[in-house]
Amino acid sequence: MGINVEHISKSYHVVRREKGLLGSVKQFFHPHYTIINAVNDISFNIETGKIVGFIGENGAGKSTTIKMMVGILTPDRGTIRINDEMVGVNKKKIAYQIGVVFGQRTQLWWDIPIIESFRLFKDMYRIPDQEYKENLDIFQEILGLNEFMNQPTRHLSLGQRMRADLCAALLHNPSVLFLDEPTIGIDVATKEKMRNFIREINRRKLTTVLLTTHDMKDIEELSDELIVIDRGGLIYQGNLQNLKTRYGGMSTITLKCCPETAGEIQKSVSSKEINCRYDDALYLVFDKKKYSAQEVLRDMVNQFTFSDIQVEDSCLEDIVKKIYYEIDNGGCI
Structure with a gap:
């Protein structure tokens, strides 16, 4: 159970631009491509009920890996299993088991009140009435949604929208929650509400959480374990305290x-x-x-x-900087 990732790789073919008008014409008829290896032979396991931080520099392959894990992208090689179900084989079954929050995008309908978006999710996931009511009551209490439940998404602040997105991702009781930059650009008070909410849901429902963020405080306050990737490859998976002991x-x-x-x-x-x-x-x-x-x-x-x-x-941010510095200078961890 949990998440099992085995030897996944993903590359992109990017058109190589030629200079000048003649180069553009030649490129149109005979395009040349550069292969970008975004993810290269990554394997890891996440146990059920764990909160795991997933970090790396910009361009390290974090978002590509998450998109493969949720079924948006297909790996060139390797397999991904969520609760023993193969991602990409039974997409509908996987969709019922996962919740996803992308900090830069919303899954809510832009022009209708938040509560109506939630009702649409209830129908889409066929959530029983009692389960929907219980979950919504809990989420409203912890996240403080009551003040804007009847406002359309386009009228919400970023922090309000992120809280609503987090609620929407969990209404159907997924066993695995993927969070990609969930606290980006939001204020300190809202961050604390979201952290408390994630901790509480993990405690109550044993929800497995994979958290991608550049905010090291999110990682320190929430994560049991840490996965670090760099240039498409896995460079560390293990206990957060062990990493601090080793590098801090x-x-x-x-x-x-x-x-x-x-x-x-x-x-x-x-x-x-x-x-x-x-x-x-x-x-x-x-x-x-x-x-x-x-x-x-x-x-x-x-x-x-x-x-x-x-x-x-030493704080986690200093430790991560030290790791990247050593890798850039030919070292390894």
Whole structure:
């Protein structure tokens, strides 16, 4: 059960443009193509009930992979199964098992009230009356839909539309939810509502969620596991905490102090492998494998006065940047 992806690949044939009028005429009669490998032999498994972050740089192949998983595109090679059903073989059966939200597109009807769009989905998916009512009541409560249920989609803000799209994708109780940039461009308060909603639906219904986003806070707050792809290939699948342990080995201590104190501290740690930077506060960056925060601070707190002390580990965004930097420079993970 869950999602099983085995050795999928997808390439595109893109017309190679020739220069000038003569080149355009030649291209019209005898076009030449360049092959773009968008996805190259990717395999992974997602267990039922997991929330998995799916990340990569722009052009890495994320959207192409999701479109193959939901049946919009057909892989050149490989197979995709959702709850043991082969994607592309029985499209109707797969459609009942999945919900999809694309942040840049809406599945709602543009000129009719939101509630009417929901009723159309009820008829399309043949949702029983009681199930439809129960789901709609839950979604309205958590997502706060009541204020705009009778407005047409074209009158909604982006945040309101995204909440309505999320509701529409889950009305038929799909076992798998695909989210492609669901929080793009929306405000902090709406993001938090959507995160709470995704967590709650996952808890109540054990819905499997594949989340694609460039917002690392979405990944950190929601995901159990992480899949990282780059240039069409899989470079990491595993526990989010394991990735942090492996690549997030740096900690930062922020000390609020005067410039004179900062200068004295910089001198005192010059013999250690601690990076110092002063900008209204003193920032000490060190390897957690070599020093603990207590060891770094032990002598300082006895000698100097600070108005504030903060200790932070590397955030996921810094870790992902480090991974891409290593890959760009010929490394691997």
